[in-house]
Amino acid sequence: MTSVEEILQQHNLKNTRIRQAVLSLLIDADEGLSHQDLSKSLDMDFDRVTLFRTLHAFEESGILHKIIDPNGTAKYAYTLPDKDKNKHSHAHFICLNCGQVVCLDETFLLNEIKVPKGFIKQTIDVQVKGICVKCN
Template identity: 40%
Template sequence: MTTKLRPEDILSQYKLKNTACRKMILNELIKSETAMTEQEIKENSEDIFDRVTLYRTLRTLEHAGIIHSIVLSNNVVKYALTKFDADKVHSHFHCTRCNDVECLHDAVEVKTNLPAGYILHDLDIVVNGICNNCN
C-alpha cells in the first residue's frame, strides 16, 4: 500500500505554515508525473495567486528542500517534488521533443575528482534525449 503525500504533512514536517499558495504548488507537483514550469503551475491555480507570490513561494519551498529546480539547456526552469528518501545523485531526463522532464529513480554513478579542499554539496544531472512517448 502506498501512502499518498499530503501537502499539509509535508509542510508540517518542514515546520512551514500551511498557506494556500504552498498547498496549491505542492498539490500540483504531487499530481504531476513530470516536472513543471512556474507558468504550468500558475495555469493550474486559476490565477488565484499573483506572479510575485507564486515566485516567492517556489523559492521558499526550494530553500526548505521540499522541491528542487531543474534548469534545462534552453534556460527553462522546471520544478519537481524532492524525493524524501533520495540519498544518491539525483538525475532527470529531458525530452527534447515534448520538453517533459522526469526524475530518474535509478541511481546514476558519478565519480568526481575535486581538487584538495573542495567539498561537493550537490550534483545536478540532466540527460537530454527523446522519451518513450515521442519515440
C-alpha cells in the same frame, strides 16, 4: 503517504491555500513543471510573485528541486523524503524536442564522486538528454 499539510508542517512552512495547491500539483505530476505550467493548472486567484515566493520557499526547504531545461526554463519537481538528504542525487531525463523533464530512479552518491584534492563537493546534477516517448 504524508498529507500536504503534514509536509508543510514538517518543513516549518505556513499552511496557505496556494502552498497546498502548488504542493499537490507537484506531488501528482510525473514530470517537472514550470512556473507557467503551475500558473495554468492552479484553480485559484494568485499573483505571479506569490507563486515565485512559494516555489523559492519549497526549494529552500528541500520540498522540491529545480531543473533547468535546454531552453533555460526552470522546471520544478517534488523531492521524495530521504534519510540521507543531500547526500545523493537522482538523474533527470530532458527531452531535446519538447523540453519535458522527468526524474529518473538512478541515484548517485555524493561521497562516491571523486573530485580533485582541495575541492569541496556539495551537489550532483545529472542530466540525460534525448527524445521522450511522446516526441519519438
